[in-house]
Amino acid sequence: MPKALSAHSNISASPAFMQNLRDIAEITPLLVVLLGLFGGAVVLGILQSFGYAPWFGINEFPTTQYFERLWFSSDFWVSLGLTLYYGFAATLIGLVISVPLSIALSKKFKSSRLFGALTRLPLMVPYTVGIALALVMLGNGGLFSRISAGLGLIDDPSQFVRVLKSHWGYGIIAVYVWKQVPFMTLTLSAVLARKGEDTVEAAMVLGASSRQIFWRVTLPQIMPGIVSASLICFAFNIGAFEAPLILGGGYPDTLPVLAWRYFQDANYAFQLQGMAVVVSLALVSGVFLGAYLLGYRRWERARGRV
């Protein structure tokens, strides 16, 4: 029997082996980029955060002083709080807008295609343009403040309510939401299109109200789309630095801006401190995203879907 088995496996080994080879060949380009460039940068970043930078004449590896200095200062935790606040607020507001929007767009109405195309417009515009728009429109030297001053509502433009440059981050959140709503809507629309109208119609026939249909039928069905879209947006939001740098309220900064400030300093010793910030941020973001995914899996399992 064992002999026969081995003979059998020998015959089938060849195509399976070829298939494996083909799989490896197919993912090699991705692996090279991921392990070589991204992985190399991560390893280098972690090494630097532990004091390894002989090219600047600094080699204290392994030292935890950069992490200690960071984690034992209250500033770091304030910065972390701000980072998470902008990330969460923008993602939540984005979801609240894009879930009804995608459902509305999934129905045919007059000029619905034009409307859909219009909502996707910000996808093609870079973040920096959105930031510039926010500055031009909402800043204290912006159009709204000047119009208000021109109309005599305020004495001079600087008295206009501070939308930007405040720690409430209205400007930052506005730019994130403006840019991410089309992305979330697109993702959700794809999920909605795939699931079709059958279940909704069935619920209607059975006498469900539109509210019941939304909460009991549509929302659970588009949950995978919601999770993936919000995951991507949240991960971006807490790692992005240009919007908080330009539109934020200054000190205390978000973590990416803090890291950027360290990197910008002419003193190279600060580069290692900046790496410690980046590594801490990666840790935090990894923990949050992991917990989110885990929670979602558990929820799906409880519903018996996975």
Next chain:
Amino acid sequence: MQRTKPLIRQMLLASTLAVVSWSGVAQAMNAPGVFRSEFLKGNLGWEDVTARAREEGSVNFYYWGGSDIINLWVDQVATPALAAEGVRLNPVRITATKDTVDVVIAELAAGRGEEQGSVDLVWVNGENFYSLKQQNALWGAFANRLPNSVNFEWDENDPRSLLNLRDFGVKTGFQEMPWSGEQYVCSVNRAHVSAENTPATFAQLKTYLEANPGKFTYVKPPHYLGNTFVQSVLYAHNPDGTGAEPYQKSFEELGSVELARLMEPGIEYLKSIEPLLLGGASGKPRYPENSGELDNLFLNSEVHFNCKFGVFGNHNGLITGAYPEQAEEMIFPAGNMIKNKNYLAVPLNSPHPAAALVAINYFSSVEAQATKLKTAGMPVGLDLWRLSEEEAAEIATSAPPHYGVTQQQLDDNIAPDTNASLVDVIEATWLAVIERKEDKPLADIVAQVSGELNN
């Protein structure tokens, strides 16, 4: 046959050696680093340099590209002039000089040594020069060995040579060539501030702000414009009344206790004006990130004053529309208007070092400096007393106008820059005291930040 081959080889080798030793460097010139060592030893004449520059063909000039009028001068005046000397100028416009310093140091760390880098020439001063020097990333002492070096004062016995020999207190060691001399000048918007209300001292500024809260702010340190404002505050509030003098020493010479004592009154002043700055009334003073942001605040009447490096900054602001129409220069802070020079340096791994030297020589010419002054509003970097009368007259007629003050008044209120090793400590102290509001004795803060800087 088998015997003659090695013989021929030997003869070839011997003759090569003879040629090399006889003509000095002509044969081996193309090996990396030979041009540098031979030039630094003084074995090369200027013709050798220009000949090699034409061979190299181009020069990569990395410089801050945030000013349209400077970019125009580089493209329309400098590029054709250098093309006539057989060198193609390749301008690389950057947003921050630090980025270029990063490139050079990263390349050197990656093993791209002499003549294998990408930066030939960089516009630099202060901390960035200090970084390059500290990392041994500079090409060598060339600044006193170019034909146009005669336009500068290099005699150490003449105190006026200090701006050429020291960059933020750090010895230049001839490793960079002065390009332009700038002064920290404030402008005032006459639409809001009359001549008699214009402050000339920090105390008067405070009085003005008490009457007009929120109408002033300065660029946030560690940006060099913010650092410079803080330095002038410290000079003016020096408890010994010696102004900039003790700030010329290095941190090692001065010590943290003495530095803290000198800084105390100035830091107290900065704390006391915080509520009077832009946005300070709401408890959150707003410090702009860079000069562009401050220009916008000034243009928009959100602030009444704008302080930056630029002897002709006011003129440039008016012709580009970056300043409000009634902007005028002011003498502030009297006697403490910091002046320094900025320079052109060659990194160690410059791929076209000879072309870089030729370019620097051109940039140091009276002709280049005069056109740069005229079209780009950049003050000359060369020393006027070294020039002939005609040359000095050419510079004088090229100078853009001043508004509300005279060149003489600006010259009368000059103060030197702060030693680069102190600048680091001062900016870190500002961040701790003003930004993070750390409530500790100043001496402790200075000791702490200097400790963090030195490891």
